[in-house]
Amino acid sequence: MNPVRIGLLGLGTVGRGTVTVLRRNQDDITRRAGRGIEIRMAAARNLAKAQNFASDIEIVADPFKVVDHPDIDIVVEVMGGIEPTRELILRALRSGKHVVTANKALLAEHGNEIFEVAQETGGMVAFEAAVAGGIPIIKTLREGLTANRIEWIAGIINGTSNFILSQMRSDGKTFDDVLRMAQDLGYAEADPTFDIEGVDAAHKLTIMAAIAFGMPMHFESVYTEGISQLTGKDIQYAEELGYRIKLLGITRRTSEGVELRVHPTLIPAKRLMANVEGVMNAVLVKADALGATLLCGPGAGSEPTASAVVADLVDVTRMHTADPEHRVPHLAFQPKYLCEVPILSMDQVRTAYYLRLSVYDRPGVLADITRILADLEVSIEAMLQKEPSASAQWVDIVMLTHMTVEKRINAAIVRMEALESISGKITRIRMESLDQD
Amino acid sequence: MNPVRIGLLGLGTVGRGTVTVLRRNQDDITRRAGRGIEIRMAAARNLAKAQNFASDIEIVADPFKVVDHPDIDIVVEVMGGIEPTRELILRALRSGKHVVTANKALLAEHGNEIFEVAQETGGMVAFEAAVAGGIPIIKTLREGLTANRIEWIAGIINGTSNFILSQMRSDGKTFDDVLRMAQDLGYAEADPTFDIEGVDAAHKLTIMAAIAFGMPMHFESVYTEGISQLTGKDIQYAEELGYRIKLLGITRRTSEGVELRVHPTLIPAKRLMANVEGVMNAVLVKADALGATLLCGPGAGSEPTASAVVADLVDVTRMHTADPEHRVPHLAFQPKYLCEVPILSMDQVRTAYYLRLSVYDRPGVLADITRILADLEVSIEAMLQKEPSASAQWVDIVMLTHMTVEKRINAAIVRMEALESISGKITRIRMESLDQD
Numbered sequence: 062m063n064p065v066r067i068g069l070l071g072l073g074t075v076g077r078g079t080v081t082v083l084r085r086n087q088d089d090i091t092r093r094a095g096r097g098i099e100i101r102m103a104a105a106r107n108l109a110k111a112q113n114f115a116s117d118i119e120i121v122a123d124p125f126k127v128v129d130h131p132d133i134d135i136v137v138e139v140m141g142g143i144e145p146t147r148e149l150i151l152r153a154l155r156s157g158k159h160v161v162t163a164n165k166a167l168l169a170e171h172g173n174e175i176f177e178v179a180q181e182t183g184g185m186v187a188f189e190a191a192v193a194g195g196i197p198i199i200k201t202l203r204e205g206l207t208a209n210r211i212e213w214i215a216g217i218i219n220g221t222s223n224f225i226l227s228q229m230r231s232d233g234k235t236f237d238d239v240l241r242m243a244q245d246l247g248y249a250e251a252d253p254t255f256d257i258e259g260v261d262a263a264h265k266l267t268i269m270a271a272i273a274f275g276m277p278m279h280f281e282s283v284y285t286e287g288i289s290q291l292t293g294k295d296i297q298y299a300e301e302l303g304y305r306i307k308l309l310g311i312t313r314r315t316s317e318g319v320e321l322r323v324h325p326t327l328i329p330a331k332r333l334m335a336n337v338e339g340v341m342n343a344v345l346v347k348a349d350a351l352g353a354t355l356l357c358g359p360g361a362g363s364e365p366t367a368s369a370v371v372a373d374l375v376d377v378t379r380m381h382t383a384d385p386e387h388r389v390p391h392l393a394f395q396p397k398y399l400c401e402v403p404i405l406s407m408d409q410v411r412t413a414y415y416l417r418l419s420v421y422d423r424p425g426v427l428a429d430i431t432r433i434l435a436d437l438e439v440s441i442e443a444m445l446q447k448e449p450s451a452s453a454q455w456v457d458i459v460m461l462t463h464m465t466v467e468k469r470i471n472a473a474i475v476r477m478e479a480l481e482s483i484s485g486k487i488t489r490i491r492m493e494s495l496d497q498d
Numbered sequence: 499m500n501p502v503r504i505g506l507l508g509l510g511t512v513g514r515g516t517v518t519v520l521r522r523n524q525d526d527i528t529r530r531a532g533r534g535i536e537i538r539m540a541a542a543r544n545l546a547k548a549q550n551f552a553s554d555i556e557i558v559a560d561p562f563k564v565v566d567h568p569d570i571d572i573v574v575e576v577m578g579g580i581e582p583t584r585e586l587i588l589r590a591l592r593s594g595k596h597v598v599t600a601n602k603a604l605l606a607e608h609g610n611e612i613f614e615v616a617q618e619t620g621g622m623v624a625f626e627a628a629v630a631g632g633i634p635i636i637k638t639l640r641e642g643l644t645a646n647r648i649e650w651i652a653g654i655i656n657g658t659s660n661f662i663l664s665q666m667r668s669d670g671k672t673f674d675d676v677l678r679m680a681q682d683l684g685y686a687e688a689d690p691t692f693d694i695e696g697v698d699a700a701h702k703l704t705i706m707a708a709i710a711f712g713m714p715m716h717f718e719s720v721y722t723e724g725i726s727q728l729t730g731k732d733i734q735y736a737e738e739l740g741y742r743i744k745l746l747g748i749t750r751r752t753s754e755g756v757e758l759r760v761h762p763t764l765i766p767a768k769r770l771m772a773n774v775e776g777v778m779n780a781v782l783v784k785a786d787a788l789g790a791t792l793l794c795g796p797g798a799g800s801e802p803t804a805s806a807v808v809a810d811l812v813d814v815t816r817m818h819t820a821d822p823e824h825r826v827p828h829l830a831f832q833p834k835y836l837c838e839v840p841i842l843s844m845d846q847v848r849t850a851y852y853l854r855l856s857v858y859d860r861p862g863v864l865a866d867i868t869r870i871l872a873d874l875e876v877s878i879e880a881m882l883q884k885e886p887s888a889s890a891q892w893v894d895i896v897m898l899t900h901m902t903v904e905k906r907i908n909a910a911i912v913r914m915e916a917l918e919s920i921s922g923k924i925t926r927i928r929m930e931s932l933d934q935d
Binding site for chain 2: 078083085089090092094095195196204205207208209333336349350351352353354356357359362364365367368369371372374375380382384387389390394398
């Protein structure tokens with residue numbers, strides 16, 4: 062059988078990884094797919110550099126030439142960005158091609174439109190590489206857990222943030238110092254906003270939630286809080302209490318609706334997930350029949366991401382001449398069965414909390430604080446009071462609460478901050494037990 | 499569309515779990531599969547009990563009635579055993595049905611025949627439930643990692659053994675005591691031989707190796723050593739040296755051939771896998787493009803295993819009217835591309851070792867021992883000498899070696915055991931760094 066013909070959009074880190082992996086493992090890939098996978102054409106910004114890297118591939122500057130080319134079966138989009146990428150993908154679909162993409166931002170923000178067009182054209186859009194790099198989490202959620210009602214997902218899905226948090230804990234360095242180091246090592250971009258402010262994780266969470274719960278993408282509803290405000294002090298106190306702080310993307314189905322949130326989170330240090338360090342990613346899925354299952358591995362990088370791109374290529378190669386009814390639906394559920402589910406606002410979310418207060422060290426202060434919490438029905442699970450230094454009259458108090466509604470904690474914080482015996486803002490970090498029962 | 503019609507062989511733990519999950523999650527499963535999945539008929543040993551459990555299903559005593567029934571599309575085999583199960587599955591295939599099975603022993607020992615017949619009849623044989631319960635490891639190896647050349651797999655793939663080892667370590671109890679406890683809790687069977695002697699893990703390893711390396715099943719070539727000879731002393735010494743002992747199934751591709759081995763293994767305590775405790779399973783896969791990825795979750799039990807059975811049912815439901823060329827090959831590689839690979843004998847395996855010797859505490863003994871090791875080119879990475887008690891003249895010495903060939907270690911052990919200053923047998927446990935680079 063003739064090889065399937067690929068048009069590649071982008072020859073950056075992931076594009077080059079894809080070319081390299083397809084070349085190196087050509088034999089094994091063909092033995093699996095039943096036919097060859099051949100890159101016919103690639104669009105790249107720097108033509109000379111691209112030709113030098115891949116002299117056997119026809120390189121063009123204009124990506125529209127690739128999507129319009131009649132000899133291309135599958136378009137691989139690894140150029141990133143929203144426009145003109147969205148337009149390119151829609152045009153590829155409308156000209157009868159299939160698409161493999163690693164573009165989490167595009168899918169989270171315009172996935173509903175893209176999947177609708179794919180449905181009309183009978184095209185496949187495969188996107189394993191969009192979430193957690195090479196870890197096959199999309200396949201697991203879409204195909205491995207079809208028997209289950211998925212209850213919640215909690216993921217370390219941004220390697221840059223996890224690297225920074227791991228280093229802050231192990232080396233006691235500040236956020237800014239570690240960020241610079243991450244930039245030097247190539248783990249963080251020059252403009253790291255998307256990674257450290259949780260936007261990248263929110264894109265990935267949006268995609269996982271859609272597949273898990275059979276609902277459209279709702280990136281605009283994800284609560285997003287990054288790690289740039291975290292201090293070494295809180296990491297240290299959390300450690301003393303038996304917890305680690307991780308930037309988690311969390312989605313959970315409750316009787317009132319679905320939670321969608323990305324924020325720094327205290328998790329028990331004994332959990333496997335708490336011990337996922339550096340640029341690694343990990344996704345913990347709780348499902349009713351299976352229980353809890355953890356997938357962990359490299360969440361970014363050239364070849365790990367290419368591993369997911371090529372796995373998608375093999376899947377699409379196998380299925381592209383099959384009747385669409387035989388295919389796995391894009392979002393796990395058949396399109397006609399997708400349905401809107403209420404998304405909870407952060408105020409409505411139930412979780413536990415870490416609170417750090419700087420209090421004036423004198424009798425009665427703790428009574429004031431605990432009275433406020435009691436009035437709002439927030440109960441305390443653990444407390445840590447640091448010895449004040451001889452000269453200072455202000456002392457840190459750390460409290461861990463039981464589960465409560467965020468609205469109550471916010472109300473308690475407003476009242477506590479109004480106390481004269483409390484200095485400055487109260488630090489509030491959410492806390493999850495990740496109980497697997 | 500009409501529901502797909504299932505014939506169930508066996509209504510034990512997994513069979514009942516399958517019925518329960520299909521009932522409870524009927525809506526979500528139909529939304530995903532695009533059509534209903536209906537159990538039409540089931541074969542059970544105890545008719546009255548089965549009818550009581552599932553009054554809406556036609557129950558028969560003779561499993562052949564199920565495989566011969568013209569209205570059944572897919573046979574789910576969860577009765578276990580080799581015969582008549584093998585005959586039932588072959589007959590189901592030959593009558594044009596598809597098969598979903600959880601039977602690792604049958605596949606490891608007769609899979610080559612079964613897949614050959616399936617190839618002839620155009621039938622699918624799906625078996626996610628056969629390895630690591632509900633963890634989608636078969637899907638991951640077969641479909642998620644198609645881009646990769648798989649280098650090695652190391653798995654905690656027997657929950658009973660892992661529970662026993664976890665308890666021996668945490669409670670300091672003996673193997674026999676923990677085994678009795680596991681039996682009381684239902685984690686070990688009355689005859690636990692298959693679990694504790696590594697046979698069950700060897701079955702699962704056989705299946706994973708075939709899929710990873712594109713070779714037929716070779717259960718007969720798996721080196722199998724269980725945990726029944728492990729002492730608390732070795733678990734304790736390993737811990738002091740920064741290691742945990744786990745029963746691992748390991749398969750590795752080397753330039754000389756493929757390793758297939760199940761045995762107790764020291765692994766660094768800091769690895770995530772070392773911290774997988776109790777009845778949980780975990781599989782670590784090292785692949786050239788992806789790097790190392792870990793999957794972890796419940797490896798047994800009624801609903802976790804049913805989760806895998808039903809996921810297979812959804813896959814088969816989607817594909818059973820599709821042209822066979824669109825399907826994922828049973829063993830990941832297209833049948834014509836499967837090929838025999840030399841299997842290494844244990845003598846040829848390269849790994850590191852933990853050795854425990856009881857030596858007579860007098861000058862020169864250590865010189866004798868290290869001389870023997872040096873002669874055989876075995877180098878020592880770490881050594882632990884326990885203080886002798888005041889009364890005893892025999893003292894324990896523990897050595898960790900660097901990587902070497904097993905033949906050399908065995909030769910060294912024979913020579914060392916011949917020394918007068920060494921008492922009894924030397925304990926030898928293999929050791930793996932599970933290095934992810």
